[in-house]
Amino acid sequence: MHALRHIRPGDWLTLLSGSVCVMWLTLSLWSGELADKAVIRSGGKIFREVPLSRDQSIEVPGPLGVSLILIQHRKVRIASDPGPRQYCVRQGWLEHAGEIALCLPNQVSVELLGSHKRYDSLNY
Amino acid sequence: MQDRGSGIEDREEATAPNSVRGSILPHQSSILLNATAEDHHIARMAAVALGLTVLEAAIPSPLPGVKPGLANIVTLIVLARYGWRTAAWVSLLRVLAGSLLFGNFLTPGFFLSLSGALLSLLVLAFAQHLPSRWFGPVSLSIYAAFAHIAGQMAIVYLWLIPHAGIAYLIPIFAAAALVFGTVNGLIAARFMDNEETKQFGVP
Incomplete structure (x- = not known):
């Protein structure tokens, strides 16, 4: 794809770690009911x-x-x-x-x- | 005081009797600011960023705070071409002028923008030293987007809504930061690419 040309190897690493980070945040913050x-x-x-x-x-x-x-x-x-x-x-x-x-x-x-x-x- | 004031006026009339039709402004003076070429450049780029901010305000958002942050494209390009100092000027001027334009100067919304901009500039100051062979504008954009949202959430939690409930919104904001950070980075990379090919005369 044309746009993918601009993504360098380290950028894939950033994207991957960003995705992991978002998933971790979602799992940890949306699973347990926080106390009030x-x-x-x-x-x-x-x-x-x-x-x-x-x-x-x-x-x-x-x-x-x-x-x-x-x-x-x-x-x-x-x-x-x-x-x-x-x-x-x-x-x-x-x-x-x-x-x-x-x-x-x-x-x-x-x-x-x-x-x-x-x-x-x-x-x- | 009044005596002195009228005294000055008298003298003014005495020394310049036939000055510009009774002189509308007797003490007219002009302040000359010497703007360098760099100042002009910063102002021009900040204006472009401001335009994008205004454009973006017209885009409906499902959740307040989830915005594409198109102005960051300008910050990224300026960072790549002119360095961090100029990028910081452009980014902060955009925040200030944007708040004046939208009428939220010194309101919580202004401080949200400011904290986001400051933190992403801080992160960019470090991230710009990453080896450019491996890390392009996309990485910088993603880091800046995450920093932006982190700065905003810090202000929200520490000042506006000190309640654990806002933690529920963090995954949404983080996902938005990842998506919009990537898209903005790609757009910035595309622009920089175009500029480079133009410089070398390759269509």
Whole structure:
């Protein structure tokens, strides 16, 4: 074809890597439901519902003490918890809707919600 | 102040009694800007880019922000023929004059164009050093298009809509950048080719 004459070998490489980049972006951004807000529960009752747009740290009181929840760059984690086994702390950052971290001894949980719920719960 | 003002006027009339019919502008002065040939050239190319921008505004777009970016063809040609400095002048003048023309100077739309133009110029500054035997205008155009959209998305996310929801639009913008970047690069390559053949007298 006439126009293809202007495409040099490296240009094909650029085109290929550009296509891979677009495909990767599509797969990664359109697959998982991004979370909008975090629901923090304490003792089974909703303690607070916070949007993920603002970075903040929230102290949640429980029977054992205070659990510290961090919101940063649209991700949530439990930074510290008085529980003995620290499962919820070691779970790390949560970012997709449906993900949940439970601190059972302290009866604190944080769950991420998106615009619609695809899963009841996600765990890895 | 008023005394001084009238004093000047008096003197003006005294020194030039029969000047141009009562002198409409008593303190008329002209500022002479010495424009070099390069300035004229930059202005001419920026005008061409501006024309393409206006032309492009008439093309309906399915999504705000998805535009062919035809003016980048001019930037690419200028970059190849006159270097990065001239290309930066042409590109930024086009953004500024375009915003004045469309009446969105200093509005979010202006800053979107500006951030896109700045980032793609930055990327072009590096990409122009790629070996030209392997990487032609098509590569440069694609890199610039991706940089353009990256700059715009950064402004949108950091300033206008700090919400993760805009991430959904990124694949669309990226795909558009790839397609239009390729097409613009091909057009630019075609133009440069024509110019070269003309220079050597080959039809």
